[in-house]
Structure formats: structure tokens, C-alpha cells
Amino acid sequence: MKGKRPKLIWPTALALTLGLSSPVFADPQSRPNGPYVEDSQNISLSSFMSNEELAATLQKLEAASQGKMKVEIAGYSNWAPDGYKTAEDKGYPLYLVKFGDADPNKKRIFITAQIHGNEQIGAEAAIDIMRKLSSNDQEVQNILKKVSIWIMPRINPEGADNTYEGKWYPTRYTHQTWEPEKLGLSEDTAAPWYYRADGSERAQNNDGRVYYGIPGYDQNRDYNPNLNFRIEDYHPSDVAAFLNNKETNNSLYGGFYVTAEARTVTSVFQQFKPDVYIDLHHRGFNTVSDDDNRSVPVQLAAVVADPYTDPFTGKHYEVDEDVLTLSKQVNALAAQSLQRGQSHFGAVQKYPDVNLPGTALGAFALNDTAIMLIEIKGQSQTLGQKQSGMLRQTVTTPLYEVFKAMADGSIHDIDPALYDAIPEADNRISDPTTRDDQHF
Numbered sequence: 001m002k003g004k005r006p007k008l009i010w011p012t013a014l015a016l017t018l019g020l021s022s023p024v025f026a027d028p029q030s031r032p033n034g035p036y037v038e039d040s041q042n043i044s045l046s047s048f049m050s051n052e053e054l055a056a057t058l059q060k061l062e063a064a065s066q067g068k069m070k071v072e073i074a075g076y077s078n079w080a081p082d083g084y085k086t087a088e089d090k091g092y093p094l095y096l097v098k099f100g101d102a103d104p105n106k107k108r109i110f111i112t113a114q115i116h117g118n119e120q121i122g123a124e125a126a127i128d129i130m131r132k133l134s135s136n137d138q139e140v141q142n143i144l145k146k147v148s149i150w151i152m153p154r155i156n157p158e159g160a161d162n163t164y165e166g167k168w169y170p171t172r173y174t175h176q177t178w179e180p181e182k183l184g185l186s187e188d189t190a191a192p193w194y195y196r197a198d199g200s201e202r203a204q205n206n207d208g209r210v211y212y213g214i215p216g217y218d219q220n221r222d223y224n225p226n227l228n229f230r231i232e233d234y235h236p237s238d239v240a241a242f243l244n245n246k247e248t249n250n251s252l253y254g255g256f257y258v259t260a261e262a263r264t265v266t267s268v269f270q271q272f273k274p275d276v277y278i279d280l281h282h283r284g285f286n287t288v289s290d291d292d293n294r295s296v297p298v299q300l301a302a303v304v305a306d307p308y309t310d311p312f313t314g315k316h317y318e319v320d321e322d323v324l325t326l327s328k329q330v331n332a333l334a335a336q337s338l339q340r341g342q343s344h345f346g347a348v349q350k351y352p353d354v355n356l357p358g359t360a361l362g363a364f365a366l367n368d369t370a371i372m373l374i375e376i377k378g379q380s381q382t383l384g385q386k387q388s389g390m391l392r393q394t395v396t397t398p399l400y401e402v403f404k405a406m407a408d409g410s411i412h413d414i415d416p417a418l419y420d421a422i423p424e425a426d427n428r429i430s431d432p433t434t435r436d437d438q439h440f
């Protein structure tokens with residue numbers, strides 16, 4: 001079912017328009033009734049990067065960086081570095097881009113993107129950041145003397161390159177079948193709740209559900225505050241009892257690390273021990289308020305999980321006070337960096353309150369790392385490349401300010417109350433593509 005999507009060429013005039021940022025603001029996208037594209041025929045996805053194009057881009061950037069940027073393969077979509085395999089074939093590489101080492105004497109920032117395969121702009125923004133960090137700019141050099149930055153630009157390459165009816169159809173989910181016997185469990189053991197056996201998602205144009213037919217997981221529920229949780233380390237009957245009970249097999253508990261992707265990303269996290277972890281996502285559409293109809297470009301969050309007790313080990317996890325403060329400072333600086341008068345950039349909101357210990361952000365925050373969730377508006381299939389330049393900047397601008405402030409220590413001067421003052425998520429636009437049943 002994996003195939004290469006056809007290569008389409010942008011008409012020149014359109015390509016030129018997308019290269020400029022000003023028409024983006026002239027676009028009447030903030031009208032409450034029309035910020036999304038209803039007719040999927042009008043959306044061109046062809047300028048998003050395929051997995052092959054991503055690999056080629058990374059190689060090119062590395063070669064041009066004169067040693068500043070190193071590209072490694074941290075694992076594969078089917079093979080994790082701990083030896084865990086979910087298929088015979090190793091699958092797609094999970095690229096890890098390093099600016100600096102895991103040096104305990106430096107500040108360390110870890111960024112991941114596209115954990116949901118249909119959330120493309122994050123990966124594109126990550127490439128923009130790499131380009132900036134591999135330049136000879138003096139300010140960048142000064143940042144990298146103090147801060148190491150590791151980036152995984154696409155941690156769900158299977159969803160990113162999914163096809164449906166012969167066309168590229170990126171999906172939220174990974175490609176993987178629940179095979180309990182391979183984990184030492186009896187074959188009738190219930191799958192983790194975040195598994196979709198039928199390979200279906202709500203259609204992006206709200207035309208029912210799309211059955212693309214490849215089973216898989218929401219990777220962003222497969223993490224666990226117990227970063228070393230491995231099904232195979234526990235007694236099969238204990239794990240099966242947990243999975244077979246709806247009271248415990250749900251979003252209030254950590255995931256099961258059944259995907260090689262989540263295991264790979266976690267192993268990078270454990271090796272790097274970042275001070276700050278940033279995950280890039282996409283969401284639906286909001287306006288700021290009834291009085292302010294600016295379309296919200298990004299929502300941010302510094303907290304996504306409550307204190308947690310691992311039901312298997314009894315170990316308790318909570319976000320330390322100083323970690324929470326740094327999280328708020330990072331998010332506050334990000335919001336501040338986008339304020340430009342009444343422009344759309346500044347129309348930032350907080351992401352709704354959630355308790356999701358099975359997300360990468362939730363699990364890592366409960367392991368002594370400050371976090372920032374950046375939620376870019378729209379999905380690949382709703383906006384396509386519309387507003388892409390502007391949306392990428394709403395990611396790269398805050399990230400770069402965070403790099404600078406971590407390097408010179410000024411991050412600690414920011415009042416964490418500025419985070420609390422960011423407007424709450426509100427005024428969700430009734431958008432046929434919005435999935436109320438799903439969070440980041």
C-alpha cells in the first residue's frame with residue numbers, strides 16, 4: 001500500500017504567491033465561516049516533502065553545514081534501538097539531526113515534529129530551523145556555544161507517506177498491526193485503546209470516514225511516564241488484565257510502547273536529557289474571541305499531564321516546580337515573540353486543559369523536562385500549503401527566541417505569569433475537519 005505520490009508541478013504564478021509572506025495576511029482566512037478549504041480538489045499537497053525528499057534535504061543541509069549539523073538515523077519505523085521489531089522489514093528511517101552533543105555543560109533542547117503524519121508544517125518549520133542553525137551567522141554561533149539542539153523532523157514517516165486510492169493521503173496513525181502473541185500475550189488480548197484496526201480516520205473534508213485499510217496506532221498515546229516500560233518485562237497475565245479492562249485501558253494511563261517509533265524517540269530523549277522538549281502539532285481553527293476575529297495561528301501549552309502513578313511499579317511522577325516554571329517561561333516567551341501589533345501572528349491562545357500521560361510531551365514533562373506544545377492551525381488536507389510561509393514562521397520565530405534566551409540565560413528573567421495570561425482556547429470555528437474527539 002505504500003507508493004510514491006505523483007509529482008505535480010505548481011503553476012508559476014501560484015508558486016510565486018506562496019513564496020511571499022504578505023498575501024497571506026491579505027487572504028480573508030479569518031472570516032469565521034471560511035478559514036478551511038471545503039473542496040479537497042482545490043488543495044494541492046504536492047509541495048509537501050515525501051520521505052525521500054526529506055532524506056535528500058537533510059543530506060544536502062548536512063553537506064553544506066561544514067560540520068555544524070550531523071544527521072543520524074536513531075531507529076526505524078519498525079525497528080527500535082532496543083532490538084524491538086514490529087516487522088521483518090525495518091521500515092523508514094527516523095532521522096535525528098544534531099547541533100551539538102549531549103553535553104551536560106550545555107543547555108539542551110529537543111524538538112520533534114510530525115508525530116501525526118498528517119501534520120506536515122511542523123516538519124517544514126523544522127527544516128527552516130535547521131537551515132538557520134547551520135548558517136555562519138554570528139548570533140547562531142554564539143547560541144550553539146551554549147546550547148545543543150537535537151531535532152527529529154518526522155517521527156511518523158509511515159503516516160506521512162500513506163496512500164489511499166493511489167493518491168498521497170497522509171494520516172494521523174502509524175502502520176502497524178496489533179499482534180499480542182508476539183509480545184507473549186494470548187491472541188485474544190485487547191489492543192491498546194489508541195489502536196485503529198480498520199485503518200480509518202475521519203475524512204478531512206468531513207465526507208464520512210476514510211478507510212485506507214492499514215491498521216495502526218496514534219503514536220502520541222504510546223508513550224509512558226515510566227520511560228522504561230516494556231510489555232515484555234512484565235508477566236503476560238498482568239499486562240493482559242490491564243489491557244482487557246476498559247477502566248485501565250484508556251487515556252488516563254500511559255501507553256504501552258508498542259510502536260518502534262515511540263521507543264526510538266524515547267531512547268533519544270534518555271540519551272540527550274534535554275532541559276526543554278518541544279513538540280510540533282496541528283489543530284483546528286479558532287478566532288481569538290467574539291470581539292477579536294483574528295484567526296489563531298498557534299496554540300501553546302506548558303502543561304499536558306497531571307501527576308501520575310505507574311500502575312505496574314507504583315512509582316509516582318510529577319512535574320517539579322522549577323521545571324514547570326521553565327515550561328511557562330518558554331511558552332510565555334514564544335507567545336511574546338509573536339506579538340506584532342494587531343497582526344495574526346499575535347493571536348495566540350493556550351491549548352485546552354488536558355491530562356494525557358501517554359503523549360510524548362506528557363511523559364517527558366513528568367521526567368524533569370520543561371515542555372512546549374506548539375499547535376499550528378489546520379491539517380495538511382485542510383489548508384494544504386495555504387498560509388504555509390506564515391505558519392512556518394509562527395513556529396520558527398518562537399523557537400529561535402527560545403534558543404537565544406536559553407543561551408544567554410534571559411529565559412529565567414521571564415515572568416511565568418505571562419504564560420497564565422495567554423488567552424484560553426475559545427471560539428472554535430465549526431469546521432467540518434475539526435475532530436472534537438481527538439487532542440494533539
Ligand SMILES: [Zn+2]
Pocket residue numbers: 115116119280281282439440
Ligand atoms: Zn498532532
